Amino acid sequence: MSASVDEQTPRRRMLLGLGWVSFLVSLLGPVLANVRFLFPNVVYEGESVLKLDSLEKYLVGSITFFADKKIVLFREKDGFRACTAVCPHLRCVISPFVGAPGASPDILRARCPCHGSTFDGRGQVLGGPAPRGLDFFRVTKSPDGRVVVDTRKVVAPSEHFKL
Amino acid sequence: MVTESPKETGRRKAVSWIRDNRVVRSIFRRGYPDNDLDRAAVMFSNFFLHVLPARTHVHSLKPTYTWGLGIISLFLFVILLGTGSLLMFFYVPSTERAYSDMKDLQFVVSYGVVLRNLHRWAAHAMVAVVFLHMCRVFYTASYKAPREFNWVIGVLLWGATLMMSFTGYLLPWDQLAYWAITVGSSIASYPPLVGEYIRTLMLGGDTVGQNALIRFYVMHVIVLPGIMMILMGVHFWRIRKDGGLSRPPAPPAEAARGEAAAFSPHKTYMLVELAEGKTPMVDAQAPEEEVMSWPHTVFRMLVVFVGVVAVLSAVAYFFDAPLEELANPDHPPNPAKAPWYFLGLQEIVSYSALAGGVIVPAAAIIGLMTIPYVDRNPEGQGAWFTSAQGRRITLWSVVAVIPVVLVLTWLNEHYAVRILVPGASQIWVDLLNPGTILIALFAAGSLYTWRRTGSSRMGALALYSYFLTSYLIYTLIGLYFRGANWAWIWPWQATGLH
Numbered sequence: 001m002s003a004s005v006d007e008q009t010p011r012r013r014m015l016l017g018l019g020w021v022s023f024l025v026s027l028l029g030p031v032l033a034n035v036r037f038l039f040p041n042v043v044y045e046g047e048s049v050l051k052l053d054s055l056e057k058y059l060v061g062s063i064t065f066f067a068d069k070k071i072v073l074f075r076e077k078d079g080f081r082a083c084t085a086v087c088p089h090l091r092c093v094i095s096p097f098v099g100a101p102g103a104s105p106d107i108l109r110a111r112c113p114c115h116g117s118t119f120d121g122r123g124q125v126l127g128g129p130a131p132r133g134l135d136f137f138r139v140t141k142s143p144d145g146r147v148v149v150d151t152r153k154v155v156a157p158s159e160h161f162k163l
Numbered sequence: 164m165v166t167e168s169p170k171e172t173g174r175r176k177a178v179s180w181i182r183d184n185r186v187v188r189s190i191f192r193r194g195y196p197d198n199d200l201d202r203a204a205v206m207f208s209n210f211f212l213h214v215l216p217a218r219t220h221v222h223s224l225k226p227t228y229t230w231g232l233g234i235i236s237l238f239l240f241v242i243l244l245g246t247g248s249l250l251m252f253f254y255v256p257s258t259e260r261a262y263s264d265m266k267d268l269q270f271v272v273s274y275g276v277v278l279r280n281l282h283r284w285a286a287h288a289m290v291a292v293v294f295l296h297m298c299r300v301f302y303t304a305s306y307k308a309p310r311e312f313n314w315v316i317g318v319l320l321w322g323a324t325l326m327m328s329f330t331g332y333l334l335p336w337d338q339l340a341y342w343a344i345t346v347g348s349s350i351a352s353y354p355p356l357v358g359e360y361i362r363t364l365m366l367g368g369d370t371v372g373q374n375a376l377i378r379f380y381v382m383h384v385i386v387l388p389g390i391m392m393i394l395m396g397v398h399f400w401r402i403r404k405d406g407g408l409s410r411p412p413a414p415p416a417e418a419a420r421g422e423a424a425a426f427s428p429h430k431t432y433m434l435v436e437l438a439e440g441k442t443p444m445v446d447a448q449a450p451e452e453e454v455m456s457w458p459h460t461v462f463r464m465l466v467v468f469v470g471v472v473a474v475l476s477a478v479a480y481f482f483d484a485p486l487e488e489l490a491n492p493d494h495p496p497n498p499a500k501a502p503w504y505f506l507g508l509q510e511i512v513s514y515s516a517l518a519g520g521v522i523v524p525a526a527a528i529i530g531l532m533t534i535p536y537v538d539r540n541p542e543g544q545g546a547w548f549t550s551a552q553g554r555r556i557t558l559w560s561v562v563a564v565i566p567v568v569l570v571l572t573w574l575n576e577h578y579a580v581r582i583l584v585p586g587a588s589q590i591w592v593d594l595l596n597p598g599t600i601l602i603a604l605f606a607a608g609s610l611y612t613w614r615r616t617g618s619s620r621m622g623a624l625a626l627y628s629y630f631l632t633s634y635l636i637y638t639l640i641g642l643y644f645r646g647a648n649w650a651w652i653w654p655w656q657a658t659g660l661h
């Protein structure tokens with residue numbers, strides 16, 4: 001058996017090629033399985049539907065900053081709005097909105113401490129590196145009369161939860 | 164004949180009893196290497212020394228050629244393995260315990276604070292020394308054939324060193340750690356298509372929490388050190404196979420005499436030297452160009468090791484590694500700064516995350532890895548900055564970058580895209596920012612240098628110097644000129660916040 005592969009019959013060469021291909025393909029399965037293994041199916045990272053205080057607690061014109069829940073709740077005369085407090089640039093928590101009570105959303109300002117992105121009360125980026133605006137979430141009411149923010153439902157910044 | 168005093172005879176007997184007893188012999192096989200035969204043999208028969216050749220070219224021992232940076236990196240790595248293993252005995256990677264374990268190391272465990280300081284400062288030192296080593300190798304043109312691939316491995320080792328440092332950064336679970344990793348892992352989510360997957364893979368979830376901590380821990384203590392040890396093994400082995408450290412080629416007069424002249428008539432070669440043609444000693448033309456590795460190389464290494472340990476111990480004794488308050492996911496510190504070696508990137512990230520997080524690092528790594536395959540002529544190997552012309556080009560490249568970077572930074576402060584057009588679309592921010600503009604300028608500058616001089620080496624020198632200088636400036640800006648909300652401040656205005 002001193003003949004090299006090239007001198008062997010085409011049939012043998014094909015079988016050898018087939019062997020190599022199936023060997024490489026068989027490697028693919030375990031590799032993909034191990035990569036998939038690293039992506040968790042369940043994570044325990046807190047709730048995505050956030051229950052806040054009862055509706056009357058929030059006075060018209062107030063802006064409440066929930067650092068722990070990472071959301072901001074606006075009570076305007078048209079109703080409630082809620083947006084994320086996580087900066088869309090690199091996920092720092094933005095600072096609370098500043099502006100006179102009852103001021104129009106266009107005058108409100110919030111800044112991010114990490115790289116200085118600036119947002120107005122509609123979540124729009126005014127300056128800094130943030131690639132997009134702040135997400136606004138659907139606000140509803142629970143049967144026991146509390147404000148509920150569903151962070152899985154992104155809505156337009158102008159959408160109010162009317163009473 | 165000289166007669167010995169009884170005292171001297173006694174001393175000699177004692178020394179030889181220690182050196183030559185059965186147990187020592189069984190370990191070291193031969194006596195103390197006090198003649199050239201044994202000095203050569205010790206390099207073969209000792210596992211730890213066999214990575215070194217029996218003889219070393221004198222050029223490799225010149226402190227002003229290597230500055231010992233490679234070997235210092237290795238020693239720092241060894242120190243990090245030692246101190247790291249000890250710290251592991253007192254550290255539990257859980258979000259509930261990690262921070263209090265750090266406090267215990269600081270206040271309760273005997274010498275805990277010293278060990279932690281040693282580990283932290285050695286890590287910082289390694290990041291710096293590995294980088295300087297890369298600069299040395301670049302400026303002496305040591306990446307040229309046959310060492311191209313070893314340069315690539317070196318770039319990978321540099322990347323692994325940064326990843327080691329980055330993963331270690333989270334473990335104390337303090338404010339600095341938490342927010343540096345929040346920001347850092349978000350940068351990883353910017354590459355198109357795969358970004359979010361990379362981030363999930365890193366964090367094992369969507370936020371920096373327990374899953375992220377254990378992942379970073381496993382990477383830090385097992386995966387990355389393992390990868391580094393393998394890469395280092397290959398890195399060192401290839402140095403031997405490529406003929407030792409780089410050095411200027413043999414004088415042209417000898418080379419002109421043809422192939423045969425590459426071998427010296429004054430020397431005896433082993434078969435393997437002839438067969439491979441390029442073992443460390445083939446280039447050494449005369450016996451006076453080489454010295455026995457024992458003691459010349461081995462003891463120099465020992466001195467460097469002692470020096471590294473001495474300096475580190477002094478630093479670890481006088482300066483405590485920082486530890487801020489417990490991580491608080493609700494409030495980032497203001498400003499939230501990355502570790503110093505990432506501050507240059509963070510500065511560019513503050514213009515555009517895509518530029519700082521993806522475009523610039525990708526350009527840097529691809530540029531570094533391809534340099535030996537683009538700049539192929541053997542010009543300048545083994546000489547700092549290649550030639551007088553190279554020295555001039557390096558100097559001018561460094562000098563030219565400084566005003567360019569400063570002007571771009573100033574322009575960005577006053578006329579950034581979103582200042583001119585508030586709410587401008589992200590595409591313009593990603594395209595027109597100092598990071599991307601600099602890359603374009605650097606590419607143009609180095610191609611121009613290449614064309615003008617007709618030498619790819621000169622183009623490479625310019626490019627590397629541009630990157631090096633701009634990165635240093637951005638690091639300094641991030642360190643001293645950025646305050647709350649990442650606004651520009653002067654160093655003397657810095658508040659206590661950091």
Ligand code: FES
Nearest residue numbers: 087089090112115
């Ligand atoms: S994280 Fe908000 S600006 Fe960077």
